[in-house]
Amino acid sequence: MRRLGTVTKTAQGLAIVRTDDGTPEIGTMAVDESLSSVGRVVDVFGPVERPYLAVSPDDHVRLPDLLGTKLYAR
Numbered sequence: 001m002r003r004l005g006t007v008t009k010t011a012q013g014l015a016i017v018r019t020d021d022g023t024p025e026i027g028t029m030a031v032d033e034s035l036s037s038v039g040r041v042v043d044v045f046g047p048v049e050r051p052y053l054a055v056s057p058d059d060h061v062r063l064p065d066l067l068g069t070k071l072y073a074r
Contacts, residue, residue, distance in 0.1 A: 004030055004041075004053060004071040010063040015039065017053040017071055029074040030055050038071060 005019040015038070017030075028041045038061055043054035055071065057063055 001031075002073045004028075004073050007055075007066045007069045007071065008052075010067065013056075013063070014042070015055040015057055015063060015066045015071075017055055019051055019053060023051055024053070024073050030071045031074045032069055032071060035072075035074070037074075038066065038069075 003020050004024060005017045007015045008018050009016045023044055024041055026041055026044065030038045030041060032038050037058055039055045039057040041053050042056045044051050045054070046052040057066070
């Protein structure tokens with residue numbers, strides 16, 4: 001399991017994640033520290049060295065609760 005990064009904000013129904021290490025592929029499943037599914041990566045944008053990810057949340061996930069959460073690739 002690889003760390004994606006931390007949710008820094010929400011916008012237009014997406015969780016915006018600042019990456020920590022590398023760039024995952026679009027469609028990668030994102031999970032939290034307890035390995036619960038959070039959503040999928042739908043976009044990668046920003047600087048090449050340390051881009052941002054847009055994660056589309058699963059239906060059961062409340063976006064405000066994700067702020068500050070560390071996400072991982074599954």
